[in-house]
Amino acid sequence: MKPFGHWIAAAVLALGTGIACAAEVLLGPGDVVRVSVYGSPDLSVETRVSESGTITFPLLGQVGVGGMSVAAAEKKIGSLLEKGSYLKKAEVNMLVTTLASQQVSVLGQVNRPGRYPVEGRRKVLDLLAMAGGVGPEGSDLITLVRTRDGKTVRETIDVVDMVRKGELDKDVEVAGGDIIYVERAPRAYVTGEVQRPGAFRIERGMTVQQAISAGGGLTPRGSDNGMRITRRDASGRAFTLEARATDPVLVDDVITVRESWF
Numbered sequence: 001m002k003p004f005g006h007w008i009a010a011a012v013l014a015l016g017t018g019i020a021c022a023a024e025v026l027l028g029p030g031d032v033v034r035v036s037v038y039g040s041p042d043l044s045v046e047t048r049v050s051e052s053g054t055i056t057f058p059l060l061g062q063v064g065v066g067g068m069s070v071a072a073a074e075k076k077i078g079s080l081l082e083k084g085s086y087l088k089k090a091e092v093n094m095l096v097t098t099l100a101s102q103q104v105s106v107l108g109q110v111n112r113p114g115r116y117p118v119e120g121r122r123k124v125l126d127l128l129a130m131a132g133g134v135g136p137e138g139s140d141l142i143t144l145v146r147t148r149d150g151k152t153v154r155e156t157i158d159v160v161d162m163v164r165k166g167e168l169d170k171d172v173e174v175a176g177g178d179i180i181y182v183e184r185a186p187r188a189y190v191t192g193e194v195q196r197p198g199a200f201r202i203e204r205g206m207t208v209q210q211a212i213s214a215g216g217g218l219t220p221r222g223s224d225n226g227m228r229i230t231r232r233d234a235s236g237r238a239f240t241l242e243a244r245a246t247d248p249v250l251v252d253d254v255i256t257v258r259e260s261w262f
Helices: 004-015 070-083 124-130 159-165 208-214
Strands: 032-037 045-048 054-057 061-064 092-098 103-108 114-117 138-148 151-158 179-184 187-192 198-201 228-232 238-242 254-257
Touching (some): 124 159, 124 179, 138 159, 187 208, 208 254
Antiparallel strands (some): 032 092, 138 179
């Protein structure tokens, strides 16, 4: 059975191809911008947005640009230069060279974990694509942690189910400071007379027979009769039950395959 991690990695890479216009970027503390004024090379400057949301600009001193789009900041600087009678017509160009304020952390079981800039409108699948997609050990479920209006909320998104059903309205928009975390896929264990005893990834709807296949199948001495599953109840207490080939596999199950008597 092909791991969903590989499948969804390809899906998010295919979907995350949009490039945002620089004018959509909202400036914030830590961003580095390069500003130039047409016909006035002496006014060119590269500066960092301060914690208070200001930049230092020649002739003008401190200019507040925090929370503004690049286009709005360009217009503001041009207007100040004109109002101060420094220039009759100021054509200002701003380029963001380092976008530090609007970044989303993508962590856990992705191919390239790290912090990624949010330029314009970005959604969960876009960020997963930027991080190289979900890794082979990644879960189908991802956790999104974000703070809005002073409240931190946690949301779980079934990425595979969303893409399979085409329910892209569930692909929520992200913003700077959000965290996307991909956990390790749920696992169970097979032991006894199988070729490769140990842990394996649980796929959706996985049965005991498929779990044995994930373990390489039975050894020459193995028997599909008398198999057992050890699992835990809601209180964490372990119990053992007889297993049939068609029984579903649950998280942390231990499937034991016995030796044939004949």
